[in-house]
Amino acid sequence: MGEKEKTKIMFVMRKPPHGSIYAYEGLEAILIMGAYEQEISVVFIDDGVFALKREQDTKPLGVKEFSKTFAALEDYDITNIYTDKESLETRGLTVDDLIIKPKVLEASEIAKMMEEQQVLLPF
Amino acid sequence: MGEKEKTKIMFVMRKPPHGSIYAYEGLEAILIMGAYEQEISVVFIDDGVFALKREQDTKPLGVKEFSKTFAALEDYDITNIYTDKESLETRGLTVDDLIIKPKVLEASEIAKMMEEQQVLLPF
Amino acid sequence: MKFGILIQDGPYNHEAADSAYNFIQAALERGHTIQGIFFYNDGVINATKLMEPPQDDRNISKRWSDLGAKGIDIIVCVAAAKRRGINEDVLIPNARISGLGQLTEIAIESDRLITFGS
Amino acid sequence: MKFGILIQDGPYNHEAADSAYNFIQAALERGHTIQGIFFYNDGVINATKLMEPPQDDRNISKRWSDLGAKGIDIIVCVAAAKRRGINEDVLIPNARISGLGQLTEIAIESDRLITFGS
């Protein structure tokens, strides 16, 4: 009673890591918003699934490796993490290739979830 | 005798106008380089052909209209202007849709010309 | 309605800043409120007062500053700004540098959040 | 050989500035000369000294300034710089702001011109 309803915020991660900063700055935004006790979810579609690829080694490139921080999202109480079946298949990946085990959904199920959000953030 | 050979410089225009600044800043580079008495050529391929589309009216958008400056390249002694047959066809365009009449070439002919350049500049 | 605006790309290089501006103008004219304009990623470059476009071209940072003068909250992400060399010394008037918490608050308080980028 | 380098995109937001730097390092180590590094389009943002990346990250503008200190000509296009708020006040040491004529000269004097962008 009197408590404000939580806002449903979904991060839609479509960009691959390292080639551009969107995946990384998107992650920074997820971590901050995670502290605001809203209803956060994160979905990885298209090239966004590459952000979760296992065995990323950025040392030779000299840039930050941040896939492990995606793996730590649970520690920030962000547990609604999804990915798209066809995006994985197109890229020759299965959920076993990923550092975490997001729930694998059909595009139509993801579309339905997107529809239910109040805020969609593209990264 | 003793005169330095001209450098063959080709601008390869692949980006459409207005959505990003590359076509426009590419044009600025063409105009400057045109004053250096080198052997300049300009080829429009892929979405680059849109830079030459007739009847561009940027007033409602509030940005500069610069297709007419491409039409004036001849005044700067830049007369080696080419485009790619398939790029036009894919976009439903013919050379009559363009503000100038570049020489229409096959991709293989353009590839051959690119090979002959000393400098290729992508815009 | 209350609209929040997120801008992810820089001025001139891409059309995003123009589209966002045109959208905001139309929203204001339709009687909506702009809850805040948040610059993130390369979007922070919109907020430099050192911009000097050619005389016959639009001045994109001045547009944002003018919206700020009308009372719209213009916020530049501090972390993104530091990476790209935007700080208080070069910030346009009527804008402020702050954290991603401000984007969160805009997201929570707005009826719609609309993102412009590339 | 003499290599000219053209950089069309900004730092951090895209990998272009990193790739260019890695290429230049390898070219120098293989005994080549860098005739000049020309920043155009959003590439000009590489040249701001106000950049403050996180401590554990690379400082991209400092990399360019260090190459300039070694005698490599680092040139920032004046027209592109004005649009994006880069001027002498914020320019990294060991770089200079000049016109597209400098890119022309690099193009003429280099054996190869290599462009990094996005």
Add this chain to the structure above:
Amino acid sequence: MLHTINKSPFVHKNLESCLRFAKKGDPIMLYEDGVYTVAAGSKIEPMVAEALKKHPIYAIEADVKARGITKVIDGVYLCDYYCFVALVEQHKVYPWF
């Protein structure tokens, strides 16, 4: 949900992604270089004609005019930013950058 697309369909595959996720009836707004999608006569036209069976498609007229697109695919609505705002009043927005 309103889907927006601002990239050329000849170089980017964002339209394909959008169509894969968009629900029947969802409107699609094309702006910036996205408006090249609606130029009549291109190799993209059949995909757009197919999409029109499931989605109302809008294109920002200022972007269309700026690019010299004089013939637009039948069934596409040309609209201004007021119309864009009106659609946002009715729908959440997801931009397919």
Add this chain to the structure above:
Amino acid sequence: MLHTINKSPFVHKNLESCLRFAKKGDPIMLYEDGVYTVAAGSKIEPMVAEALKKHPIYAIEADVKARGITKVIDGVYLCDYYCFVALVEQHKVYPWF
């Protein structure tokens, strides 16, 4: 001529353009997000296998490792920036941004 590609083939059509213009025997260098092209097992693999019949294909190993690509399509050369420079010594370069 050396062709370079730095974009993901799943979202951009630059590889298609490159292959349309590249002459038989021209080397192709993949770097940045372009290296996703050479990951084995994807839907892109047949196009790459076809391209390998006409072109030597290289990929920058630092970019490959950064992206966690552990299995590369047979016939693709992994190389470092010295190798990139060596190719530029032999060829003019055109980047398919």
